[in-house]
Amino acid sequence: MSQMLVGKMMTSLNKDIIKISTEQDMVLIRHRVRDYAQKIGMSVLDQTKLITACSELARNILVYAGNGKATIEVISERLQTGIKVVFEDKGPGIADIQKAMQDGFSTGKSLGLGLPGAKRLVNYFDIQSKVGHGTTVTIIRWKR
Amino acid sequence: MDRIPILKMGHFLLVTIQVDMYDRLALNLENDLIQMVEKHESKGVLIDISAVSIVDSFMGRIIGNIASMSKILDAETVVVGMQPAVAITLVELGLPLTGVHTALNVEKGMFLLQKKIKEDIFEIDEPDAGWENDDQPE
Numbered sequence: 001m002s003q004m005l006v007g008k009m010m011t012s013l014n015k016d017i018i019k020i021s022t023e024q025d026m027v028l029i030r031h032r033v034r035d036y037a038q039k040i041g042m043s044v045l046d047q048t049k050l051i052t053a054c055s056e057l058a059r060n061i062l063v064y065a066g067n068g069k070a071t072i073e074v075i076s077e078r079l080q081t082g083i084k085v086v087f088e089d090k091g092p093g094i095a096d097i098q099k100a101m102q103d104g105f106s107t108g109k110s111l112g113l114g115l116p117g118a119k120r121l122v123n124y125f126d127i128q129s130k131v132g133h134g135t136t137v138t139i140i141r142w143k144r
Numbered sequence: 145m146d147r148i149p150i151l152k153m154g155h156f157l158l159v160t161i162q163v164d165m166y167d168r169l170a171l172n173l174e175n176d177l178i179q180m181v182e183k184h185e186s187k188g189v190l191i192d193i194s195a196v197s198i199v200d201s202f203m204g205r206i207i208g209n210i211a212s213m214s215k216i217l218d219a220e221t222v223v224v225g226m227q228p229a230v231a232i233t234l235v236e237l238g239l240p241l242t243g244v245h246t247a248l249n250v251e252k253g254m255f256l257l258q259k260k261i262k263e264d265i266f267e268i269d270e271p272d273a274g275w276e277n278d279d280q281p282e
Contacts, residue, residue, distance in 0.1 A: 023166040030164065030198065048198055048229035052237065055200040059167070103238055113201040117237040 010084075014074040020087075021067040026058045029070050033083065036074055040081045042143045050083060050141040053118035057087045057137050060114050064107075065091020065134065075140070082123070082142035090134040097129055148173045150180050155187040156257055157219075162195045170206040177210055181219045187264070188257035189214050192250055194225025204239040211244040220245060220260045224253035 014036070018029050030051050037047040054070070061068040068089030075084045094100045101119065106112030115137075119125040124140035146169050151158040157180050159173065177189060189210065193199070199207070211221040222245040234241065245260075247253035 023168055027164045027166050034197075044227075045229040045232060048227075048233050049236065052198045052200050052233045055198060055202075056237075059200070059202060113238050117201055117239075120236050120238070121233065 010077045016072045049121040053121040056114040056118040065089035087137045093131040094129040160192040187261045189221045222253040
């Protein structure tokens, strides 16, 4: 899916911004995403995949940037409905995104499954990062 | 500090995770479980995750750690009740969960643990079988 498609043709139906600064915020994000996913009638499997991806990305923010925010959106494009979540932080940024997207690569103490794992669990995954400025990750999971 | 209760049942320790896990809670559980295994000389740990709706890489790592640590302390770990959606997600995430035994539900998990420690006892007692003669008159 091209960036343009995601950018212009989608209609946002609902928007929610959650700050990420403690572990409890991760639990809150998982709850909120589940609420929205249930509201649009997403299957349990799709919900689980989406929430797991959100959990990974929210943790990345906590571990590497300290704090940030997540924007949860219900979106619709043509006949599809889905959930889009944008994770933003003003942390140190990622020097080598290609490397960070490899399985098993981690600068922290994790397994290095966070980013590549999250990518596998969603339909759309986009990561933008600038060293010293922060990182933005956008994910979308469509209701099938 | 929040804690997940650990129940002692004979040779085994029983944990049922009923709440949303966050990282601190998972780390506490890991710590508490290992100390309990040592204290009670437990032979097995049964973790019921039937009420857990997501297991991410951190949580998976904690489960793996618990299994490896228990193993070193001579206890087996069985994870039971994983929801199908969680299993699919874990595989797609790429988490192997090596060294962790799994069973469909608590009952089957208990059976598995019992079988495992019976095998152990059998191996130890087989060579001399001396204890059977203990109460015989000299």
